[in-house]
Amino acid sequence: MTFLGKLGWFVSLILAAVILAGAYVFLVRGNVVEGEDGRTVILLSKAERIKVLGEMRGMLEAVQSVTEAAATGDNAVVQAVARAVGMAATANESAAMMAKLPLEFKTLGFGTHKAWDSIADLAQTGATQTILTAAIGDILLNCTACHASYQFANEDVTQ
């Protein structure tokens, strides 16, 4: 192989390594640092953090409404409220923010939205209060598991 040929291969290998490292950071690791209490801190822009915390409060409100509606056997309300925080709620997440979230966080997050859709499906097919309450209990496990492992902070400390 000529010197230029070898150089070409070398440059290609370096580029492939850079692309793989970039893919690892964007798809798997996310934009994170270790927190003081042992949790992983995900660094977001101020606007992203405000938006995602608003979505979190929306999910807590959904837990409240769904629990109350399940207790009174109002499956129509359970279905509507759960569907609103299902996968449809993730449609407007920005690619920039997705890149900052670790893979495990995204898996748990999407799993939670899918679980809300499952509760909506259960309510739609006439599930009893016992079944719905058990499903809400399962969803709450996702909430507590993620909160035990992750925190958000502003990526720019001056924000």
Ligand code: HEC
């Ligand atoms: C994939 C991870 C993940 C899942 C799943 C998750 N959360 Fe969170 N949530 C977080 C993180 C991270 C924070 C920020 C905590 C911090 O910075 O200390 C948070 C914060 C919150 C807050 C505080 C909002 C505020 O304004 O400060 C509420 C309320 C909340 N979550 C509710 C829920 C509920 C209810 C569920 C389940 C239905 C849920 N979350 C599921 C990661 C998650």
